[in-house]
Amino acid sequence: MDILRNLNKAQKMAVETIEGPLLILAGAGSGKTKVLVSKAAYLLQEKIVKPGNILAITFTNKAANEMRERMEKMTGISSRNMWIGTFHSICVRILRRESEHCAFDSNFVIYDDHDQQVLIKKCLQELGFDDKKYNARAVSANISKAKNLLLTPYMYLTEASNEWEENIGKIYELYQKRLANNNAVDFDDLIMCTVKLFEQNPQVLQIYQNRFQYILVDEYQDTNTSQYTFINLLAASKKNICAVGDPDQSIYGWRGADIKNILSFEKDYENCRVIKLEQNYRSTKNILSASNSVIANNIQRKEKDLWTEAEDGELIHYHELPDDRSEAAFVVETIELLRRMHGYEYKNFAIIYRTHTQSRVLEDALVKYKLPYKIFGGQRFYERKEIKDTLAYLRLLINPTDEIALARIINEPKRSIGASTWQKLETSARAKDISVYNALDDEATLDTLTPSARKNVLGFYNMMEELKNKVNKISMAELLNELWQVTGYKKALEENDPIAGEARLENLMEFVAAAVDFENTAKLAEVSDEEDALANEATLENFLAQISLATDMDNWEDNQNFVSLLTMHATKGLEFPVVFMTGLEEKIFPHSRSLLDETEMEEERRLCYVAMTRAEKLLYMTRAKSRNIYGNYQSMQESRFIKEIPETYLDAHCIDFAPIRSRYEYKNLDKTNHLFTGRAKPNYQGNTNVQLINIGDKVQHAKFGVGVVVQVQGKGDDIQLNIAFPGQGIKVLMQKYAPLKKV
């Protein structure tokens, strides 16, 4: 019995307990993933459970992919029919199949954060609310909170106790209506709609209850009310639910996660078994002891005893630096030192921080030192303008009622369909109660436009109609190329901005690659999968859904060699030989917004615990005495979390200003012929105009065209160029700012 061989006693018991409710309290680094994978494998191989009867829910796509891969490797059984995914992806799948019971069609689109804000702003306008008092961000946070608690607009309005809440309720109500008009849902809807679907259609719920005989839930401590309800509905009949989590790692309270869900699991399920995994296989004794000391300061907590057989290891390295730039330089120099002297590789390092903004200084330092790195944060690739534009086109093709998408691209590239024309279209569409897209070829609507606008609008409409006919008939790559061609998008990129356009075109190519990849994977699945063909089909709808739910954490590739930069939240579930925790300062970490609230402070402390326990061998903690915030320097106090680590585990250093400072001031690095020459190629794409330009060179400028350099002044970062552009005279340009390219 291979599956059980490499497990300790508690782990083995957790795997073998398969009937009835089971709670696994898994401390950091206790082999949680291993247990989950083994359990799924055990069910399939030893208990002959069909893959289709297992539902495994993880917190991230990355965790889902990892589970899938490891399980297939362990058993050799295809996991294709097994439902593994995040709450969101599982719910999309269910909603697509059951859309007949819902307020939308099966080709619904998923609005991201940005689309959501745009729509809320429109609602605010429509209702005549002051968008200063009701800013879109705050409103969407409130709506999200309501949805996480499964409150419909009606319920919210009923419970509203003041004017603000009443108005939020009204906005919420209209927002839902507009979403329905656009055949769109937001992230929170995915879960809430599925729960409502189950509650209102017992016969549908029953189908899924019968199907999912075994349910595994990862990171149970981070479930919110709607997710909790979703799980409970599904598990209600068979009660074969296995929840895995660690209350000490609950860090998503701000997103509605309720730590009570895991704490009351035993009350929720009678005859529940509880298994604790307390042996840590990840970190050294010192790292573990230090982490345990910090988390012990939380009052609201179940005692837990995490231990390890590992050696003591080095003490926690704590360094105080004069400012944020020296902090960054220190981190980068230390990485390079460890790499050269102690045989670490770039991929062994993680630099982590509390907020994304902190990454900028660190990135600067990495660029200067020429280290390869990758920043993980949000959905950067899919948020690029050219990608979002393309997505808007695609969304419109499958769902013409999507007005947010239409508004985005109707005049992108420029087709002389401006704000006033849009206004007329929208007014007319509202009056006739049709979508704006349908108004585009409505005679009465067109009559309200100027002749030239009419021509442009019709041209756009016909173009889109022709593209629409090709959807799901030609390959994704063909469709994309055709789209960029006929819409003139590619041409506009090339012409308007030859320099930046090139990078954008590369992104578009990367997008094609992603599409082709999706198509291939999905086609593979179609062949082998009778049961679930619909959900895996290589359709544009499914491709878009996958993208909406994708993050750049998903494509984490272990074989690539770079330093990882990420937020503390994003590190959950990951581990690194060497971890740098930066910005250990009051107001940064713990964050200023949590200083006054004891509950929030405890969540910050759990976050600290999560971050510290990511480290296997070495843990560095750093802080700056002074930090650039909102553009000017502020003096910072040491984080309380440092004070909570007993001195016996700490090796503290304070690096003051001169003369040591120069060592950590990377500005002068080249001149002093420092020990680091940097061999690796950075994957930094930003400032690529570090090119040698001399008098007489021909250069291409984004706006002025081709010119000849007639004079070069200054040096280093401040090179000033005088360039003669035929017919436009001599322009004086700063090389670092000017969009220039040598020709």
Place this chain on the structure above:
DNA sequence: ATACCATTGTTTTTT
């Protein structure tokens, strides 16, 4: 209709 400038808010964390 567009391009440019001034002003504003924005910074927690994410599917």
Place this chain on the structure above:
DNA sequence: ACAATGGTAT
């Protein structure tokens, strides 16, 4: 410091 917005000039 920066991005996003809104207003004004072309």
